[in-house]
Amino acid sequence: MKVFNQLIMKDMCKSFGNLHVLKDFNLTINRGEFVTFLGPSGCGKSTALNCISGLLNITSGVIQVDDEVLDNGGKVFVSPEKRGFGIIFQNYALFPHMTVFDNIAFSLSVAHRPKDEIQKKVSEVIRMVHLEGQENKFPSQLSGGQQQRVAIARSVVMEPRLLLLDEPLSNLDTKLRTEMRYELKQIHNQLERASIYVTHDQSEALALSDKIVIMKLGKVQQIGTPKQVFLFPANRFVADFMGYKNIWNAKIIAVEETDGIRKIQVESYGISFVVHSTIGENKIVEEALLGSFQKGTDVLLASRPDDISAGIGQFNNMTAIVEGTEYLGTSMQVTGMVRDGMPIQARIEPETLVAAKGTISLTIPPDKLIVLPKVEEE
Amino acid sequence: MKNRGWSLETAAMVLPAVLFLIVVFIYPFIYALKMSFTIGDEGTVTFANYIRFFQDSVEMKTVWNTLVISVPVTILTIVLAVPIAYYMRNGIRHEKLVTFFLMIPMTLGVVLIAEGMITYFGRNGWLMLILERLGFIHERTGLIHNYWGVVISLFIQSFPMGLTILIGYTRGIHPSLERASRMLGATKSQTFWKVIFPLMMPGILIAFCLNFTSAFSVFTSAIMLGQATSTTRVMAYSAYITAYEYFDYNFSSTICIMMVIIQFILIGIVFALRNKLYKGASSVGKG
Incomplete structure (x- = not known):
């Protein structure tokens, strides 16, 4: 999948019937950037993420990578499996009937890659997330932190051009959360792609991001670097x-x-x-x-x-x-x-x-x- | 499971249930088992009934009839219920209404269904009359009093149960698994076969076993909608007439025991098959 230089969202809107959960969302994400959607629950941050992933289609507006339109709220809609984005869910969503190895190899095996290539790539990411020796275990035999690592490895192995993270650390305890936060940033830096991180935790947002998007009730309140939003909030909410x-x-x-x-x-x-x-x-x-x-x-x-x-x-x-x-x-x-x-x-x-x-x-x-x-x- | 010891209180609480099981289930079963190994009122243990069973071409044909009815009905139920359960996994519009209509056959009872089918599928039933009027058929044959009558009736009875079980299982699969699979590049069909189907497997097996055992012991439908004396002479019917028309309780017991054995063999084959498939499906891409 071709790496993009810019992911552009123009006037993105999403409604469920009369409920407007996302209003005129405008944002440009550059290659290499780590962007966080920050806000309380119900602010539309996860909806925005799901629209970008293709798990939801938008009501109006445009999502595009460089000049390739992914969704224009109408005829053009690229299905999620064709976008080449990786996602990590809050509950990890590991396949319970597959071993660690098979979970991580999933994206490669559905793409019918040759066996030795799968073996090689999976081994590489297993080393990257420090899961050596756990290959044949099932998710239920792993701790929360290890499950999180499998989820990361599973997304990273497909070399996604954009990594989407939906509150990935909120099921971990405080100590582990800080460790994983650091590792996530390391992985992001290694991939040299873009990442979007959704959270309600301002300290996570400040620690990880190049750019923070603060949202409330479906509307963007402020976009800025961690320093900008921390020192110069735009309004009372921020x-x-x-x-x-x-x-x-x-x-x-x-x-x-x-x-x-x-x-x-x-x-x-x-x-x-x-x-x-x-x-x-x-x-x-x-x-x-x-x-x-x-x-x-x-x-x-x-x-x-x-x-x-x-x-x-x-x-x-x-x-x-x-x-x-x-x-x-x-x-x-x-x-x-x-x-x-x-x-x-x-x-x-x-x-x-x-x-x-x-x-x-x-x-x-x-x-x-x-x-x-x-x-x-x- | 640290404390495996049985206290007196536990024993006392379990005792009524155990006694009940012994009186109404275990004793009759052992009695029937014993009867199947004896002839008349003699007490000597003999394999004669079983030898007779396997040498009797009518009984062999009966076994075949029963399998030919129950296996396709069960497979048809599963094959149709799996995609419908998958479709209904996230809820559908007017679900309560749909569920209500699906559940009706379960509440009606076999006899009512059979009578309804006689007026609908019979030689002078609506279906045949309409087909004839529209010129699709020239001779009204009817779909009852033959193999198809029994199959249709069994399907109507077993489908709701199979579907209910499978819906329960598909709803137990977290929706994020499906989303994760799509995001990892799997198409809808890959997602179904690699993620959803293996996770539905335990439900499919349970639905298969329950539907198969109930279809295998078919009795009323075989008499009312089939030809119980020839093409739909099934094992339950055979056991019945052996006992109550020929008064040969010992041989009737043998037939019943053989029913149990055949059911176990078939369920065993299905489980073995699953183990083989399951392993194959989950080891994709392993070096």
Whole structure:
């Protein structure tokens, strides 16, 4: 199967009757890229994956690799077995009546490849996923991690031009998950093809991806590198998903731009905050707020618990009533209330003494706060 | 299975069931077995009944008749039920209605089906009249009171059960296996033969055994819809008339025991065949 340079999705839509599970999905994936579809359950990420695989046909729009159309929502539809894509399912979907060897050899044997070639290729991938000596076992005799490796080997042996991974790690325990995550990335790098990874776990997405597509209710919310989506979320939903647990309503008081730094003064629940950002760094938010960086604009002010510390700083100081604490080892999670309707979560030094129902002084550095447009996302 | 010891309580709980089985099943079977090895009221053990069975051309013809009816019916049931069960694996439209109509024959009972068939398939039944009127046939022969009458009736009775069993098995196959197979480059037919069919195999065997044993002991249909004295003289009928018309209970027992033996042999052949096929199917591409 010919390797492609680009996988292009244009205005891809998928409906089941009146239920629109995927709306105007636009994305280009380049050869070698590791792309993650990230979102909560029901956001359409698995549907998007199934449309690309050909297990579902799209309602409208186009899916194409380079200039070869795979599905245009109408007459053109390339069936899944002819697309040359490999898929790894969450439940692995190993054939229970076949040995490890036969599972891995499946794609080659249905393609009627010669026996010695099958033997050679299967042995190679078995070494690659460290399953030496397990060839004659049946899937039921393997551990979860080994089954996962068989599933990977089975897809990789056919040298797919695109590897689709549908929450492949969610059935594994935490330790194994981190190990397999690393190995998956290694395999992706060895293949030098493209991979699409579906997950609801933001840490997996950040660790693995070249590009993250964040989705909600069938609509793409933001596409960007892990750093872009982590540091500069496009809207409230993305911010919340990326760990900005404190999102408050605010109003712009003043904007001042000097030496490439934009200083925004905002007021939230009667408290004055100062936000510093580099001009041109956060294009998405700047575009959304273009022309409205002015006095009186309603915005959202967001911060991460990790960026808040106990004590009094130069800017952005508040006093919160402590409602609960959780000792997390490397930090202490404090849940509290700054004002009515202004809850706060902070992760502070674990040794800080915090009295329950007492008060605590908290501070946020100006460059750790972000301003988001206040629009109702669909 | 760590604790294999039997406690008194366990024994006490199992006892009624064991007694019941002994009284209604094991004792009658052993009694029949004993009778089949004796003649008249004499107690001496003899193979005479069995020798007579194998030397009697009528009985040999009866065995043949029974097999010629039951084996094709069972195979036909399986061959038709497998693709339908496969088609219905993910549910179909109006499934409850379809299932209801499929299940009707199971609830009607053999006699009612036979009577319905007599009015429909008979020489003066609708089917023959319509075919004659349309010019397809010149002489109305009827599909009953011969081999076909029995076969059709048995099929109507056994198909719903075979299908029900197989639907259960196809639904037990996780849909992701089929998707995985397609994504690995297998066509629909390769997916069916390499993934679905082998996983349906246990269900096919169970359906085969149940349908075969019920078809093999056919009695009512053979009398009502066949020619029980000649072409559809089956073993159950033979055992019946030997016992209640010739009052030869010993030879009748022999016929019954032979029925059991023949059923076991056939089921044994099917299992052996499966083992051979199964191995062949799963070792594709092995060096």
